[in-house]
Amino acid sequence: MAYKRIFGLVMDSVGAGTAPDSVKYGDDGADTLGHVGHFYAGKLALPNLAKLGLSNLHGTPIEGVPVATDPHAYYGRMQEVSAGKDSMDGHWEMMGLPVEKALSTFPNGFPADIISKLERFSGRKVIGNRPESGTKIIAELGEQQMQTGDLIVYTSGDSVIQIAAHEDVIPLAELYKICEYARSLVNGPDYLVGRIIARPYVGPDAAHFTRTANRRDFTLEPTGQTDLDRLQAAGVHVVGVGKINDIFSGHGIAEGYHNESNMDGMDHVDHVMQEDFTGFCFINLVDFDAMYGHRRNPEGFGQALMDFDRRLGTVLANMHDDDLLLITADHGNDPTFTGSDHTRELVPLLAYSPSFKQGGSLGVRSPFADFGATVLDNFGVAGNGQGHSFLANLQ
Known part of the structure; x- marks a missing residue:
């Protein structure tokens, strides 16, 4: 079926286990969700994410998050192909614009x-x-x-x-x-x-x-057209919540909200859900990354997940039968790992609508552009060939 509204929610930095190319980035063994669960020693309470299938998608069940015997959502993981592990890389790739050339980094400071x-x-x-x-x-x-x-x-x-x-x-x-x-x-x-x-x-x-x-991000202008541009050109209403507007330099976004925090971001989500529109709401919640991942604070990271899970309950209760919720992440930031940088990981993928008759596995999707291809497919908008829609898998 075609959905009237799609809500794409990015849990910034909530990685779901080591990616096949993690060793190339010095991140072999990184596992944001798995290690946060282990830190909490079975006390990580995420009932709403659990019933959607969060532990089902993970390589091994997350401690404290039971595997759903009858998952309410379709679940899987996504693997990045971009030459980096930054928020910009992840979000651009989701919207059909993988970053093919590594950007400049400065391990010895700026010239x-x-x-x-x-x-x-x-x-x-x-x-x-x-x-x-x-x-x-x-x-x-x-x-x-x-x-x-x-x-x-x-x-x-x-x-x-x-x-x-x-x-x-x-x-x-x-x-x-x-x-x-x-x-x-x-x-x-x-x-x-x-x-x-x-x-x-x-x-x-x-x-x-x-x-x-x-905080304000001044992001590199997208180097090509993104799926947000394609949606807007086709007359589809696009809403950006959080740093989405910064990441895409305002391109392809008709309505935007700046977040003060994850909870403020969820307030914006609740507000947008009360609006009657046909279109795509793209949301980034950055506290997981900025407040806890980079600061290597697994306790705070886990608490932020639990706080988000409680607010997710409201979102699920307010969804219409013709709404679709897609939950994912842009990269990892394992708070138990060495250093203070992002970690190259697979990311979670959860797809839910109240109209689903069942849930099931979506496997490992690559590239991240499968996410945007699915949104385009729903609204009947042509893409650029990046990614493959999984819309037909959702029943």
């Missing part, structure tokens, strides 16, 4: 020409300039930044330039302007960077610094 241009444009000195956890580098250099007005510039294992500043020292408008300039420096050909991230923080001292919800 002098980028730093000198940033300093000249901003009139501020750059400090940091190394791969580091955001919370760690802000705790280390934040007080200096408050005293001098310098810019804390750092990166990670991903293709990203992050610029942090105290909101009382550098106003948000100025920080965003600096990030926009940084974006202009790395659009190729010498450097091609996925995201510039403004990382404002507040607090009186290192012991009390917290990063705020005024």
Whole structure:
């Protein structure tokens, strides 16, 4: 059947086990869901995700999440083909635009020409300039930044330039302007960077610094047309919740909502579900990644999953028979793994509608573009040949 509304929900960084190419990325053995479940020693309570088939799709059952004998959803996993493990790579690939060439990364910090241009444009000195956890580098250099007005510039294992500043020292408008300039420096050909991230923080001292919800991502403009563009061109209403608008630089999105947190994002989902429209709502919930994955906090990660699961119950109760919910992730970020970067993993795939007569396995789908191909297929929109729809499997 064709569904009137599709809700595509990305649990940012909630990986579902080692991918066949994980070793290439130094991530062999990473398993976000499995290791969080193990950390909780059987006390990870996810009843709504469990009945949809979350443990069914995982290679081995997740501790605390029982295998569903009669799963309400179709379940599987997806394998990425893009040359990276960043949010941009994952989301673009879902929407029919795999990233075929590896983006620039900076394991030794940024080259002098980028730093000198940033300093000249901003009139501020750059400090940091190394791969580091955001919370760690802000705790280390934040007080200096408050005293001098310098810019804390750092990166990670991903293709990203992050610029942090105290909101009382550098106003948000100025920080965003600096990030926009940084974006202009790395659009190729010498450097091609996925995201510039403004990382404002507040607090009186290192012991009390917290990063705020005024984070903003300045993402590389999509290098081609995406499934969001195709949907919009065909007259299908497209809603973006969370950092979707940033990841696609606003392309193909008619209605957008910025999230303050996962729970704020779920508030937006509840709001959109009350709207009468025909179309696709694409949602990203980033707290799993930003608050817990990068900070290697399995306890917080598990609690965030349980908080999400409770809110998922409301979503399931409010769905119409002609609604379809697709739940997935963009990459892994195993909070028990080494380092503080994303992990290359398979990602979960759950498909549910109240109209289903049964659930079942979708197997391992590759590329992620199967997700977008299914959305296009539902609305009768032609794609670009990337991905294969699984719409006909849903009954």
